[in-house]
Amino acid sequence: MIRQILSFLAGFAVFLFLPISSTAQQSQAYVKGVNEVVTLPSSTLNEDRTILIHHPAIDSANPNKAYQVLYLLDGESHFNLLSQYADYLSRWDVDVIPELIIVGIVNTKRARDLTPSESIFNYYGKPDTTTGSYIRPSGGNGKFLQFIKEELMPYVESHYKT
Template structure:
């Protein structure tokens, strides 16, 4: 090979290598949404399930998770939700995740105006920009949700996830607007806020309504802040325990409280969110091996989940393809035919 051809070959190889090196793994997209309610632009980050743009299956609709403190939680949470939704071991359905980036965090996530004075300067009020949660939840319900539902294929099932002040916000929303979401996650919530105002509101809610709304889920995690018990974490721990005692007396709510030894306030969200998703969608996972013996169990399991949540959940086309393949590979011919017919019934091919 002469020098000219060698040079050309090197250039082509370099261009090919650069082209391959530019391939990217994308976990979502960013949008700027102007809020008339808040009178400001809000940045939201949206993650799509792996099958969202899959041309080999019928276009599906997906539950939506609204994730507070998006700039902190979005990257790990989206990978976690995808992992939990992978067939054939899916514990949850595939979900769209909407991360909400903060502007004025204390303002948006706290329910009342702070009157707390600084311990070192009595003339200074701490958290002076607090008390705007009602406007913020109005933004989510009346502006953000309609935007998401209009532009993406969404199922009528939503989850609100928050940590610390975000957990306080989640519980306050659950008490004041329980119809806004189907499930609420509050990780190490700041229930110490404003002399434990959420404890008072919880008692008032039950005195007025007697029980919590049916077909809702509430998950509360608690960090192990033992080494910091002499500061504000002590108040937080006591308030969470008090809230737990009140809620656990009410049997109508799909509720779980989890304590995480060794996890502090700043780390508890990661393991808690994993457990929370499995708890909210408990009953979603089916045993593919058992379906070979009892194919009707799949429909029965999904009916049970749908009854508990008040939302119709169906086996995805992707999962049914996995089931059919399993039956074929293991020579369960009758069961294979059953699930082929079941899949065609749920997802008829457009001619």
């Protein structure tokens, strides 16, 4: 009798878990908008800059719709996540923010581009006399902001509906 009960319970357990394995679905990558990678030559910075651009798909009901633009520093680190957040938060059923064009600026020399003045100190606050420090060169923030204002923003405005 015990043997029959154990056989029944084993068969019932297999039957119980069978639907779970048969209804499992593969997850698919999330893609809503359009992502582009652009190489923009900069005469201000004397280098080519990689720009990541995410924009909503063209709305066939309103093809002339203009979008706000969000410029993102450290684009290589935060672009994908921010694009997905923006797409989610602008969905019709969430509707917290408007649809956006996201422009991610990929770093080439972060310490140079994001510091307003030349650093004479190292990471530990002591005078920096080395030439190979990762903090050097610094103090290029003025040119970086000029690049954004005079080269990047006009490029985005001329190629996308802003």
